[in-house]
Amino acid sequence: MRLRDLRKLLELTFALVCLWAAAYHTPAGALARRGWAWATHQKSSAPSLLAFYGGTEPEVADTWAQAPAPLLPPETGSSLPPGAPPLSERLALGYGVHAGLMALDAAARAPAREVAQRHGLSPSALEDATQGPHEAARLLETLAADFPSEDAAVVALLCGETPARYAQQRARAEGKRAELDALARALPPKFEAQVRQAKQALTLGTAYGLAWPVADSTRITSPFGERNHPLLGGVHLHTGVDLSVPEGTLVHATGAGTVRRASEDEVNGKVLILDHGHGVATAYCHNSELQVAGGEAVTRGQGISLSGNTGRSTGPHLHYQVMLAGRPVDPLRFRRVPLTADRGGGEP
Amino acid sequence: MPGSARDIRFRPPPPPQREGVFASLLSLVRWAVLPFGLVALVAVGVHAAADTVDDRLLLAVEGADAWLDRLLGTWDATRAFVDLIGPAERLWAARSLTLGWELVVDLLLAWPVITYRAPGSGSAGERRRVWAQVRARPSPMLVLRPLATAAVCLAGACAVAQMAQGTFYLSTLDVLGDAAGPLARGLAVAVLAGVLLSLGWRAVVGSFQDACDSVADSPSRKAALARGLWGSALSVPLAVAALLDASPVLAFFR
Numbered sequence: 001m002r003l004r005d006l007r008k009l010l011e012l013t014f015a016l017v018c019l020w021a022a023a024y025h026t027p028a029g030a031l032a033r034r035g036w037a038w039a040t041h042q043k044s045s046a047p048s049l050l051a052f053y054g055g056t057e058p059e060v061a062d063t064w065a066q067a068p069a070p071l072l073p074p075e076t077g078s079s080l081p082p083g084a085p086p087l088s089e090r091l092a093l094g095y096g097v098h099a100g101l102m103a104l105d106a107a108a109r110a111p112a113r114e115v116a117q118r119h120g121l122s123p124s125a126l127e128d129a130t131q132g133p134h135e136a137a138r139l140l141e142t143l144a145a146d147f148p149s150e151d152a153a154v155v156a157l158l159c160g161e162t163p164a165r166y167a168q169q170r171a172r173a174e175g176k177r178a179e180l181d182a183l184a185r186a187l188p189p190k191f192e193a194q195v196r197q198a199k200q201a202l203t204l205g206t207a208y209g210l211a212w213p214v215a216d217s218t219r220i221t222s223p224f225g226e227r228n229h230p231l232l233g234g235v236h237l238h239t240g241v242d243l244s245v246p247e248g249t250l251v252h253a254t255g256a257g258t259v260r261r262a263s264e265d266e267v268n269g270k271v272l273i274l275d276h277g278h279g280v281a282t283a284y285c286h287n288s289e290l291q292v293a294g295g296e297a298v299t300r301g302q303g304i305s306l307s308g309n310t311g312r313s314t315g316p317h318l319h320y321q322v323m324l325a326g327r328p329v330d331p332l333r334f335r336r337v338p339l340t341a342d343r344g345g346g347e348p
Numbered sequence: 349m350p351g352s353a354r355d356i357r358f359r360p361p362p363p364p365q366r367e368g369v370f371a372s373l374l375s376l377v378r379w380a381v382l383p384f385g386l387v388a389l390v391a392v393g394v395h396a397a398a399d400t401v402d403d404r405l406l407l408a409v410e411g412a413d414a415w416l417d418r419l420l421g422t423w424d425a426t427r428a429f430v431d432l433i434g435p436a437e438r439l440w441a442a443r444s445l446t447l448g449w450e451l452v453v454d455l456l457l458a459w460p461v462i463t464y465r466a467p468g469s470g471s472a473g474e475r476r477r478v479w480a481q482v483r484a485r486p487s488p489m490l491v492l493r494p495l496a497t498a499a500v501c502l503a504g505a506c507a508v509a510q511m512a513q514g515t516f517y518l519s520t521l522d523v524l525g526d527a528a529g530p531l532a533r534g535l536a537v538a539v540l541a542g543v544l545l546s547l548g549w550r551a552v553v554g555s556f557q558d559a560c561d562s563v564a565d566s567p568s569r570k571a572a573l574a575r576g577l578w579g580s581a582l583s584v585p586l587a588v589a590a591l592l593d594a595s596p597v598l599a600f601f602r
Contacts, residue, residue, distance in 0.1 A: 005371050011546040012378045015385020018543060021508040022388035026395045027447060028454070029388075050443040052395070053402035163518055170510070173602040181399075185507070188515040239434065260407065263414035266421030267430040273410070281435065294411075312427070326439030 024189045027052050045192055089209050093150055094137025096205025097157055100197035101136070102127065104158075108193050111160035115139065118161075149178040154201050155187075158194040163187055180278075202278040203324055207334045210254040210276070211300055213284060213320050214307070219244045221317060224330035239328035240283065240321030247288055247316040249307040253298040254282050254320075262294045268319075269311025272304055279326075285319035286311050382547075383462050386554070389547050390458040390497065393504025397590035398450040405449075406442035413438055453586050456579045457497050460558030461551045478560065487563040489576030490556065496580070496587035497555035501548040503590035506597060509540040513600075536600045 023029040030046035037044030087095070101112055113123035116135070119142045126135045140153050147153040147164060156164035170186035171178045180202060184195045212218075222242035229236045253274055260281065261273035269286040276282065288308025292298055307318040322331040413433055420426040433441075482490055513536035521528045559576065566572035 002371070005374055008371075008374050008378045010542060012374065012381055014539070014543045014546045015378075015381045015388070017512060017539060018385045018388040018392065018504070018508055018547065019381075021392050021504075021511050025507055025511070026388075026391045027450065028391055049447055050440065053399065053443045053446045162521065166514065166517060170514070170599070174596040174599040185510060186514050188511065188518055236431075261410045261414055263418065265414070265417035265430060267417065267427060273435075283435070311421075321435075323435045326436040328435065 024192070047192075047196065087208055088137075089150075090141055091133065091137045092209035093140055093154065093201070093205035094135075095133040095208045096201040096203070097136040097140065097154055098126075098132040099204050100154075100158065100201030101132070103200065104193060104197050108197075111163075111194065112157055115143075115157055115161060119143075147178070150205070151180040151198075151202060152178040152183060154198045154205075155180065155183050155195070158198050158201065159187065159191045163191060199278070203280055206255065206276050206278045206280040207322060207324055207329075210280070210282065210322065210331075210334055211252065212335065213251050213254050213282075214243055214245050214249055214318060220332075224328070224332065237328075240285075240319050241331050243307075243318045243320055245307045245316065245318050247306075247308050249318070250303045251284050251287065251305045251307050251318055253300055253302045253304045255280070256300045257281075257298060259292050259294050259296045259298060259304075262290050262292060265311065267312045269308065269313060270305070271311075274298060274304070279324060281323045281326075283319070283321040283323065285321070286313045286317060382550075386461040386547050386551050387458040389504040389508070389543060390461060390500055390551055391454050391504070392507045393500030393502065393590055393594070394450055394453050394457065394586060396503040396507045396594035397500060397586040398446050398453075400589045400593035401449075401586070402442065402446045405446050406439065409438050409442040409445065449582065449586070453500075453583045456583050457493070457500060457551075457555065460493075461497070461554035481560060481564060485563045485566055485569060485572040487559070487566070487572045487575050489559045489580060490563060492580040492584055493559045493576060494552050494556040496583040498548070498552045499587035499590045499595075501544065501551050502597070503594040505540050505543040505548060506595050506600075508543055509536040509600060510596075512536060512539045533600060540597070540600060 023033055027049045030049060030052070033046040034044045036042075037046070101109060104112075109127070112126060116123045116126045116139060119139060121135055121139055125131045126139070128135070136157065139157055140150070143153045143156050143161070146161070147156045147168060149168075152164055152168045155167060159167075164183070167183040167186040168178045171182040174182065176182040180195070180198060184191075184198075187195060220241050221244045222238055224238055224241055226235050227238045228234070255274070255276040257274040257276035259272060260275040261271065264270045270288065270290050272284045272287065272290055272292065274282050274284075284305055286308055287305040288310060289306040290304070291306070292302075292304045298304055307316065309316040320331055322329055322334060416433070417430045420429045513532045516535050517528050517532035520531070524531060563572045563575050566575050
């Protein structure tokens with residue numbers, strides 16, 4: 001082979017490598033893969049176009065929003081102070097990982113089974129509906145020694161320790177934190193399904209770890225779901241829960257995060273939206289005073305506002321809303337302690 | 349157009365000399381695949397950059413919605429519209445904006461390179477003619493567009509090299525053991541350099557050629573200055589993001 005031919009061959013190879021990367025790293029590539037799968041009557045593993053920007057796909061969050069029963073087992077016991085998490089962070093993540101794991105097919109669960117076996121845990125217990133979340137939490141605790149960030153630990157559990165260790169090392173080499181996006185970029189395409197489930201696991205794990213913004217025993221005057229709107233009339237989706245608290249009650253951040261929005265309007269009143277990462281956000285409406293500003297970092301349990309009666313409201317209350325991948329979901333689904341809810345028209 | 353950049357427009361490959369079947373086939377496949385490879389490189393780079401700005405766009409959408417809610421909430425007649433745009437719509441809008449931005453920049457930067465043909469000789473005479481044209485019709489587009497293309501090509505090459513490194517390392521670790529790490533790193537550096545040398549420069553030259561053609565068509569010097577400003581305004585921020593957040597070149601040596 002002459003030198004010129006060798007050069008052409010190399011150029012061709014690099015062009016093909018770029019096409020391969022584009023198939024997995026661009027929305028256009030995902031579209032092409034979907035087209036190919038459709039043409040060949042196969043199931044496409046390509047994500048939706050908008051899923052390229054951010055965590056869990058909204059369609060997945062829709063299924064969580066529509067699921068009829070709480071995922072967490074109820075617990076009878078003493079009530080929690082405001083801002084206290086209902087589960088330990090590790091167990092919350094364990095629930096998330098278990099849900100993510102169960103969404104994978106048997107072949108894609110192989111790395112997780114292997115990790116469990118290596119650490120002396122029973123792979124079948126990991127998949128058990130009751131024991132699974134606890135086993136996953138135990139495994140995450142074991143993995144924490146090698147994978148300090150929870151993102152890396154989840155990747156290690158779902159993709160296997162070797163790929164996760166490699167991804168973690170690459171993220172460090174880039175000077176980035178071992179967060180899922182950085183880890184996912186370092187992994188080859190064959191881990192696409194596991195990475196997607198890792199995203200969902202982290203979203204659910206973050207949601208399970210959310211505390212309650214006011215005292216645990218606070219009465220819910222209007223639950224999440226379709227209701228007859230007391231002011232507008234007609235059936236509307238109530239996107240959160242209304243908590244009956246007197247004006248001036250301190251509202252606590254239900255999780256660590258960043259203030260994505262601190263604003264006021266005639267409908268929501270003084271409103272705060274906190275971004276907790278991994279596609280989880282919470283909203284607190286009708287406050288009388290906001291104690292944090294946009295862009296500010298908050299810790300779990302930190303006082304962020306005083307409740308009130310501002311905006312479109314018929315009485316003092318706090319409208320608390322949980323959003324997964326932008327979709328409002330019932331905050332009670334992520335509460336461990338069952339709360340009594342009045343099923344009336346309630347506060348707007 | 350004598351004296352313009354069109355003179356050094358990519359030319360078709362020279363007529364084949366006495367080549368073997370393999371060489372002819374290779375030339376043909378390369379000729380067919382190379383433009384797609386160039387577009388893929390640009391697309392990967394643009395996406396790597398867009399991926400770093402999506403959170404900032406969500407914040408911007410959130411801010412715009414807060415402003416709109418305040419405005420619409422003022423009057424009874426418009427108050428109902430406040431509920432129309434919820435968190436799901438805001439997220440959708442932010443993601444759609446990012447996707448739209450990415451696709452527009454893809455089009456702006458990849459289109460000029462899709463018509464790639466083998467370059468001309470690049471002789472001193474040709475270079476002088478191009479320089480004369482640039483002086484006659486100076487335009488920011490002549491600098492910004494190739495630079496933006498260069499930035500996204502660098503980000504794209506990094507993403508491609510990262511993918512090659514990860515795939516190689518994790519597929520050969522069992523066989524090669526400890527040697528897999530250094531070999532994978534070497535492969536990544538080779539892919540990074542190879543992609544930039546074989547495709548990256550062509551994309552930049554193609555972009556410059558297209559900018560020259562576009563500016564040459566301007567009716568006046570003033571029109572040439574304003575040529576491509578909107579396109580540059582869209583592509584330059586992503587190019588900056590590509591350079592700052594999506595080009596971990598040094599990481600391949602660590």
